Amino acid sequence: MAALAMVAGAALAALEQAPDSTRSQRLGALRLAAAARVKEEGLPSVANEHWKYTNVSRLGERALRSATAGDGASVSAASFAALELSTDSALRVVLVNGCVRDDLGAGGSLPQGLRVRSMAALQEQDPERLATLLDTDVEAGSTFQALNTALLGDGVVIEVDHNVSLREPLHLVMLGTGDDLLRSPRVLVHMGRNSELRLIEEYVSLDAASGLTNSVCEVRLAVGATLFHHRLANESAASSHIGRVAVEVDEQGQYVSDSLAFGGELTRVDIDVNLVGRGARCRLNGLFVADGQQHVDHHTRIEHRVGDTHSAELYRGILDGRSRGVFNGRVLVARDAQKITAQQASNNLLLSRLAEIDTKPELEIYADDVSCAHGATVGELDAAALFYLRSRGVGAADARALLTYAFAQKIVDEIPLPGVRRWLETRFLGHTRYSQLLSALESL
């Protein structure tokens, strides 16, 4: 943990020496407190129940440097034109190493009722407003969140006005480039009453970028608001990704999320949803595909704080090579939060002898009028289904590929992002003749 703590220590020292570097007293105090937490606690160890299966000690030892706007300044629109992104949405905001690049965004003027601002700009122009929008609880999340707060540089602040329903999805492209960089983007989403937005948060690498992306996304949904949130972690093999999404859903609000993890050496995503108003609901879906030495960890926590709130969750993992997958889904029902429904499922496919899955669906319930269920399965491809395909003349490798793709499809079908489907088709069916066949069928 030494090196990362040093990064935080340096941030702390810089803040202490130049307290005027941020003009907001509150913001300065928050960052100081966060840096102090990182310095004191260090990175979570495997002795910590929430990090039992994910060892980040190696990550902490790496000599990483906190990325600045200067890193990746040479990136131009042309340099990522070749990247295959999940969607060609017109509303696009591009961040390079966590810093907003206005010159790379697309879509021209924003629709009415939507405000998207750079956090760096907001820090400069209206730090008090930023301090109000940020989660001020220094103890929230793991020390990675505190590290993000301590290093607070740039990111995106998204605000949707009351009763505004946006047709066009908003696409955040988080580009990583350069070696051994610590990228700390922060995303704040504030949805006004009865507003609606589809947000795509896509993490990709421009080249063989290395280092760590440590992102935090905070979402607040006012009464009746709906957010569809697609989160894709698809960075280079030398990159690691730690992400946390903290969501608060008010009355009749709806949060629908897909968390997809395909790339990266080590990926850890925490999704923390608090249902605080009656009628609030959330749906969390996830898909992780890992191979080689990849390690993918998803932790979700859904807290039903009041009655008449509902949640559903489905996570699927496909593990090949020596990869390791972790899923921990926790559902909490607070005292007297009655009339709750909570469904959770974790299905995992092991394709190799050396792959490993650790899954833990947890229920913690303090009310009685609830209907909660969870299920978890681990196994390999169904022998009967393989036999069926083979008996129809499909080769063994192709049959395996088709069934694996079908396993992922359940999640992918609900995601309106053509790029994701293409990626999975290439990944699982690329070497088979079914790729074209499927495309042909779809175009019918």
Place this chain on the structure above:
Amino acid sequence: MASNAQDVAEFVDRHYEAGFVTDIESDTVAPGLNEDVIRLISAKKEEPEWMLEWRLKAFARWKTMREPNWAHVHYPPIDFQAISYYAAPKSAKDRPQSLDEVDPKLLETYKKLGIPLEEQMMLAGVAVDAVFDSVSVHTSFRGKLAEVGVIFCSFSEAVREHPELVRKYLGSVVPVTDNYYAALNSAVFSDGSFVYIPKGTRCPMELSTYFRINAMNTGQFERTLVIADEGAYVSYLEGCTAPMRDENQLHAAVVELVALDDASIKYSTVQNWYPGDAEGRGGIYNFVTKRGDCRGARSKISWTQVETGSAITWKYPSCILKGENSVGEFYSVALTNNLQQADTGTKMIHLGRGTRSTIVSKGISAGRSQNAYRGLVRIAAGAEGARNYTQCDSLLLGSQCGAHTFPYIECKNPSAVVEHEASTSKISDDQLFYLRSRGIKQEDAVNMVVNGFCKEVFKELPMEFAVEAQKLLGISLEGAVG
């Protein structure tokens, strides 16, 4: 709902039926724990030197360990120096040769519990090794068991008479360093039962031990070791109940089961220790380590438990499935009421090829209690074709209680199939309404639904126990309608 609330109130006021104190002089060691106390325990039990050394080694380790705090239970810190670590009924010095010589008060205690020994001796062929506090006072059917070569005796006796078996197997399933309470038990264990079933022998009767905690302020540290040699079969029954008192009592037992090739052990428990009063005062702290080792190929260990007592239960009967095609089973009903807390479940460690395990856990929470299932299913890389099925259901009766599920699944072999299902809900209004509309009283209806909920587990219990368990559940649930 008004009548329900009333029912709940009545239920809360109900007193613990097995709550009474038998007034017998106890030979109790002053509270506190140090090497001298351990030497004294060992001396009183006339133990050989190696046993004392084993205890002292465990004690040395225990001093370096910390109390576990990960369980979903809360209790004030335990002062281990305030506990007396040895108590023996006075009359144990001259062992009674027949029932007439047994302390009449002891017999009376059993009668109050509804398990008169004389009846038991005649009934059902059940041999009873009765543990009253810490020393075995009565063992029956020894002769009949000896005929087929089965050894069933108190642990102290086994240490003296079968040291080779005890030395070979003691601590081989639960090492002294396993956990805080297992280490404590290893240092100070008082007595318990020892069972050895020789090769190819089917134990001719169900073996049974009744435990009681009776002397004020004494921890009870049972040690049970059951060994089923190749091709052997045994069904072991364990039942507990304790008298009412105000101070919390610590109980830290260790149970070790060893099943060799083709052997099968069925271990059933009905636990009804004093759970504390309606305000959570008193009650037993039940911190138990139970583990079975399926050492041989095709061996089988099956745990069945009905847990209704204790203020705090911390118990995970586990199976290590080492032998090829060995089988582990865990069937559990855990009921908590008032301020009881239970954190219980199992561990199935699949090491061998073709190993199979089944977990069926039924948790019932009422009052202001907290009931947690915590389980681990681990499939090691070598466990080719391993199979696990887990089902844990929770039933909530009342808005103030909690039901929690913490299942850990760790799988390192693609050919393994692991399935886990869990559900939590309150008692079904539809089912209650259906029964009520057929003229069945609310209370009986609840009882029927709850018994139905637990049926999968009850059917695994030996007959006598199944009857007792159903009765126990019925009593425990009077009026507790959510």
